[in-house]
Amino acid sequence: MSNETKPSVELRIPILKDMELVATNTADVIAKYMQLSEEESGEISMALIEATINAFEHSESQKDIFINFTISDDELTIKVIDQGKGFDSKGIQIPDIDSKLKKQERKRGWGVMLIKELMDSVDYESSNDGTTLTMTKKKKNE
Amino acid sequence: MSKIINTEEQNKYVIVKTEGYFNKDLGELVISVVEEKVQEDKFHFILDLEQSKIVNSIGASILIEVIEILQDKDGTLSLCHMAPIIEKTFSIMGLTKYCNTFATLDQALAQ
Numbered sequence: 001m002s003n004e005t006k007p008s009v010e011l012r013i014p015i016l017k018d019m020e021l022v023a024t025n026t027a028d029v030i031a032k033y034m035q036l037s038e039e040e041s042g043e044i045s046m047a048l049i050e051a052t053i054n055a056f057e058h059s060e061s062q063k064d065i066f067i068n069f070t071i072s073d074d075e076l077t078i079k080v081i082d083q084g085k086g087f088d089s090k091g092i093q094i095p096d097i098d099s100k101l102k103k104q105e106r107k108r109g110w111g112v113m114l115i116k117e118l119m120d121s122v123d124y125e126s127s128n129d130g131t132t133l134t135m136t137k138k139k140k141n142e
Numbered sequence: 143m144s145k146i147i148n149t150e151e152q153n154k155y156v157i158v159k160t161e162g163y164f165n166k167d168l169g170e171l172v173i174s175v176v177e178e179k180v181q182e183d184k185f186h187f188i189l190d191l192e193q194s195k196i197v198n199s200i201g202a203s204i205l206i207e208v209i210e211i212l213q214d215k216d217g218t219l220s221l222c223h224m225a226p227i228i229e230k231t232f233s234i235m236g237l238t239k240y241c242n243t244f245a246t247l248d249q250a251l252a253q
Contacts, residue, residue: 018163024196042227049198097236100206101213107206110199110235117234 011067013052020052023067027078030069034076036139043118044076044137050111051080051133059084059130073139075120080133087131089124144168147193149175152251154186155220161193164228168194169204176208185217188250192223202235209240218242222250 011026013019024045031041048067055065059082066081095109116122119135126132144162151157156179160168176187187208205219212219220242224232232238244250 018165020198021163021196039226042225043230045196046227046231049196053198053200095235097206097239101210101240107203108200110203114199114231114234118230 007071009069009071011069012064013067014064015056015062020049020056023048023052026067026069030071030076034071034139036076036137040137040140044078047115047118047135047137048078048080050114051078051135054111055080055082055084055131055133058082058087061085061130075136075138077134077136080135081130083130085130086126086128089126144171144194146171146175151184154184155188155251156184156186157188157190157247157251159190159193164191164194164197164201166198166200166204169201173204173208173211176211180211180215180217185212185215186220187212187217188220188222188247190222190247190250191225191228192247194228195225197228197231199231199235202232202237205232205237205241209237213240220244220250220253222247 009026009030011023013022027044027048028041031044052065061082061084063083068079070077092112095113099105100107115135120138121136123134124131144165144167146158147161148159149156158172158175162168172189209219222244223246224243242253
């Protein structure tokens with residue numbers, strides 16, 4: 001597929017409880033269309049949940065978020081775009097369960113780590129006008 | 143809707159069965175049950191996730207609090223019927239280092 005002909009799906013999601021599941025339902029349909037495996041589909045859904053929750057929570061904005069799925073023959077690209085104040089992705093600490101147990105440490109903070117583990121590539125672009133997370137899942141050849 | 147569909151006791155175990163998205167709300171329901179049962183000197187729990195096929199890290203983080211509570215009492219948390227993506231998520235987080243995991247409830251009860 002050339003760039004001009006890549007099909008895409010766009011979602012606009014309000015910051016409301018459990019609305020991340022709207023994104024995962026869409027991802028399930030796209031994964032089936034692309035004939036991705038159950039494993040790949042599950043990984044995409046989980047990463048998307050975390051990315052959407054992060055956009056909800058960290059954008060410190062009540063503005064809707066946008067999710068764009070771009071389908072190609074060999075990979076799915078997903079952009080999660082918020083209109084918040086932006087953040088420094090390099091400043092995110094890698095969580096460790098051993099240190100979270102017994103140290104009165106906040107138990108949360110796993111989202112970015114999970115996204116990076118579950119997807120093939122992850123990139124953040126952030127400014128004062130918002131953050132765009134771009135993540136891809138390559139289709140395995142079985 | 144996310145909810146606990148059953149809580150029962152078998153031998154030394156408290157079995158908690160959930161349904162739906164394992165999010166913050168469901169995690170808080172589970173930890174409430176654990177806190178209540180710990181007051182009754184029940185320290186061994188099995189969480190049956192057969193009807194919960196999807197999780198988020200906030201719900202999973204509450205399970206870290208559950209583990210913390212049970213470690214203080216020499217208790218255990220076992221997980222069964224995990225969907226593959228839930229098992230993978232918990233493994234990435236390191237949760238499965240601190241839980242026993244089983245394919246079925248019967249296997250969890252027989253541990």
